[in-house]
Amino acid sequence: MGRKILFITTDQQRYDTLGCNGGTIARTPVVDALAAQGVRYERLHPQSVVCMPSRSTMITGQHVSTHGVWMNGVPLPADAPSVAEVLHDAGYRTAIIGKPHFEPFLDPFARFAENTFAGNGTFGPHRGFEHFESATHGAAGPLHYARWLFATHPEAVGMYYPVLDGSLEVNAMGGGDTGAPQAWVNNIPKEWYHTDWVADRTISWLDSLAADDDWFCWMSFPDPHHPWDPPASEVGRIDWRDVPLPAGYIEDTTERERVLDSKPKHWRAWYDGRVVSNYEAPLTWVPATLTADQIRETTALNAVECELIDEAIGRVLQHLRAKGCEDDVDIVFTTDHGELGGDFGLLFKGPYHVDGLMRLPLIWRPAPSSRVGVASGTTVTRPVGHLDLAPTFCTIAGVEIPHWMEGKPLPIDDTDADARGFERVLTEWDSELFGVGVHLRTITRDGFVCTAYLPGSAHDGTEGELYDLNDDPLQRVNRWDDPALAALRGDLIADLWDHQPPMQLPLRGVEAPV
């Protein structure tokens, strides 16, 4: 019998939303306890800051340029490499429960397997997962959660915020107390909300296994991604009026706009509502209209969602404890990408490679019975990436790491990281949407974040961003053109291109907006 693996992901969760990472708004005692027992990573960066490319990296262990899911709406081929398949072939029972999003969600022709299982009354298999049970951010669409809610509690279907508007654009409609975009009073009972459903279904699947089964379970919560519509019964946990503004928010408008103007021009263009370069932000919402109270309220609702996730994880862990197998389970907790969360006066996400979107939570609690040499409460400060997750799962399972994985098993401390060359992490952005193209390549190394801009509709390829994370942790001073850092910039860019795999050509087509 080997080590069992519980891989927990959330969607669009900032690093600073966990207590163990310094967060002060959401209470996250369960994940904090996992960090105290295991390893907490302070510099996990995704290889993409949107869902489909990022999740494709998690399952393949590859850079975006290699797996080829270069923007949302590009499907990961059904026969793409999958760590779940590797583990399943090694005898592991495998499941994904919650949000998959390896394939486009807007799929009226039902061309993608993810969108067909629930309608067929089936649960996979798919991508190496023998059990594939899906959910997303509400009750719309063809996934298992939506079907379940419609069948069992149809009166609740319309309680969720409509994520898309009548034009199938990300909805800009405001709600809550402040009119913040995607804030919403959701009268759904907590027990019917998708967070609890994901935990319930995970427990149910775990109960279907034999005691001596080895298993890999990807429990994938759709929250705290917008819309910010947690069950109304839970909203009172945190009064938004008491929530401090995030450190990344610049209250003085003149100063905020000066900082935005020091960055490549699509930053200010989006802020002013002149260009929305990507589908993931509401088309008709103008960030310059965002108020401090709206940031407080969305931050509070986001924190409520984080608390619900923490409690749901706690229920699953309690169940494992009751079954007597928790000590045999490796638990890895992370998210697919971050959320701007009011930084620079912005919400949502897009081609903006700063900490709000790139610095992510990652906790690894090795199975206590494995006797891996991990000191409790270890912190790794060196950069790691999502592409290191799949090789880590292989190592936990005692399976040889396939040649197609491009990452390395996660380090267990900084000494291990230094010995195995965890020096840099790369992040890519490509989007081509209705005539607007943006292309970024980013390296994070030696305490600097350096982004090169490739030619696009708003950039000529000479622009860039360079931030000193030690002196400027909020990334307000763009030193790309600072002569004092010219040599460093050149070195980082050379290192970036030495390690950045070439994009697989021809580019695969964008088959839906998301």
Next chain:
Amino acid sequence: MYGTVRHEIRIQRPAADVWALAGDAERLCEWFPGIVSSAVDGTLRTIVTASGIPMPEEIMACDNTQRRFQYRLTMPVFKHHRGTIDVIDLHDDTTLVVYSTEADPRAMALVIGGGTAGALRELKRQMELTTEGAL
């Protein structure tokens, strides 16, 4: 807001052969993955998707000379839609097929256009499966 999407594919088959399938409104369901039926009544065509959605369409042009087929989806969600299939003879016994989608709202151009990309791949697969006129 208006969106346009265009996909094209080169097929190793004469244009007349490709047009015999692609220009036949009733046979769309044979080569468009995710469309399970396509019924024609005069200038009205109704397709049904694999997810069970019926989509009424108006056939706007079926030009056997230019080998151009044009239609529009008439569902209320569309402020505008036009689908155009151009079958272009490259005069070397191969054919370029261009499938264009215009839509308002723009997101629908991507949603429908994603399906058309798969349709072109399937059209090529079927046409190149046999070089005889068995279609």
